Amino acid sequence: MIIDSYAWRDGREAMLRFGPAEGPVTIIALPLFEEANRTRTFAVTLCRALARLGIGSAIPDLPGQGESLVPSEDATILGMQEAYAIAAEQLTGDGRVCFGVGIRSGALLDALGLLAGRWHFAPQGGPDLLRELTRIKQAELGPAVRLGDAWYLDGSPPAEAVDPAVEIAGNRLSPDLLTELTVKQPFDQSGNPRRIVRLSSDQKPADRKVDAAPLWRRAEPGDDPALAALLAEDIAQWIASCGG
Amino acid sequence: MPVDDADQIDAAVRAVLRDVLALDDARVAQFREATPLFGALPELDSMAVAGVLTELEDRLGILIEDDEVDGEMLETFGALLTFARQKALL
Numbered sequence: 001m002i003i004d005s006y007a008w009r010d011g012r013e014a015m016l017r018f019g020p021a022e023g024p025v026t027i028i029a030l031p032l033f034e035e036a037n038r039t040r041t042f043a044v045t046l047c048r049a050l051a052r053l054g055i056g057s058a059i060p061d062l063p064g065q066g067e068s069l070v071p072s073e074d075a076t077i078l079g080m081q082e083a084y085a086i087a088a089e090q091l092t093g094d095g096r097v098c099f100g101v102g103i104r105s106g107a108l109l110d111a112l113g114l115l116a117g118r119w120h121f122a123p124q125g126g127p128d129l130l131r132e133l134t135r136i137k138q139a140e141l142g143p144a145v146r147l148g149d150a151w152y153l154d155g156s157p158p159a160e161a162v163d164p165a166v167e168i169a170g171n172r173l174s175p176d177l178l179t180e181l182t183v184k185q186p187f188d189q190s191g192n193p194r195r196i197v198r199l200s201s202d203q204k205p206a207d208r209k210v211d212a213a214p215l216w217r218r219a220e221p222g223d224d225p226a227l228a229a230l231l232a233e234d235i236a237q238w239i240a241s242c243g244g
Numbered sequence: 245m246p247v248d249d250a251d252q253i254d255a256a257v258r259a260v261l262r263d264v265l266a267l268d269d270a271r272v273a274q275f276r277e278a279t280p281l282f283g284a285l286p287e288l289d290s291m292a293v294a295g296v297l298t299e300l301e302d303r304l305g306i307l308i309e310d311d312e313v314d315g316e317m318l319e320t321f322g323a324l325l326t327f328a329r330q331k332a333l334l
Contacts, residue, residue, distance in 0.1 A: 034291065128298075131298075132294050132298050134310070135293070135294035135297060135298070135310070135313075136290050136291050136293075136294040138310060138313075139289075139290035139291075139293040139294055140290040143314060143315060146310075146311075147310070169290065169291050201256075201259065201299075201302070201303045202302045202303070203247075203302060203303065203304070203305040204302065213262075213263045214263055214264075214299070217263055217264045217292075217295045217299065218263075218264075218266050219266065219287065219289075219291070219292065220266060222266075
């Protein structure tokens with residue numbers, strides 16, 4: 001593993017790199033917010049498993065996430081999508097073919113990348129994530145308060161004033177980002193290869209279902225090397241089928 | 245595969261609690277109707293409550309409205325199971 005970095009519009013972020021310096025490379029988008037902490041160790045295990053199969057990978061920190069110096073309340077989905085695209089461009093700069101790997105809501109972040117395909121693990125759409133964040137906030141507040149739709153907007157005049165950040169499970173988030181989530185879905189356009197893998201316990205449709213526990217639900221960050229090996233093989237076969 | 249019988253729902257609810265609260269199989273197998281959950285399990289904080297509800301939705305193919313969620317439904321294993329059965333077997 002090497003610690004690389006990339007420069008985006010407003011600064012520089014770290015990017016972990018794994019595996020060979022040539023051939024196909026995957027760029028991994030971790031889930032947003034708390035789920036990132038719960039899946040980072042697993043993502044590194046996945047990168048190492050990919051490296052054993054001859055596939056390079058990178059995990060960029062995105063602005064407002066991970067070790068980024070950008071405050072979390074300044075993060076927007078669009079800003080993260082732009083930074084992701086720049087990180088992907090850096091990986092393809094030397095002629096490598098780049099594939100997106102999105103975990104959970106990480107699948108929302110690869111839309112602007114020039115990618116040869118997108119592989120999504122248990123992808124979560126923006127409205128579903130917003131519902132879950134609202135649920136966490138509701139559980140924090142208790143039953144005495146009932147959060148309605150767009151509860152994160154301030155509502156006080158003047159209407160054009162910037163709404164203050166809201167705190168959800170220790171993360172300060174901007175109402176703009178929460179508004180973005182109401183419309184964001186994983187990138188899916190015909191002609192662009194996309195593969196979806198989900199857990200067997202998930203009722204939503206997928207190209208493949210795998211038996212495993214959802215690491216992103218565990219408060220203590222866990223790992224699952226057997227699942228990482230299984231998914232790395234799935235990614236490698238899919239990349240080969242895409243001609244990568 | 246849709247979950248549509250009582251045994252499957254029982255198994256799914258136990259699996260959700262195991263996965264979200266990081267409990268072992270032996271512990272969740274011992275849960276009875278009267279086993280207290282919210283307030284009795286320190287693992288069941290606000291994030292875990294949201295996780296339990298969302299996982300139940302994903303695994304049972306149901307939609308839980310916010311106004312259906314109250315403290316009582318998470319008070320005991322039996323209350324949660326009854327809620328899940330009512331939603332999934334409608």
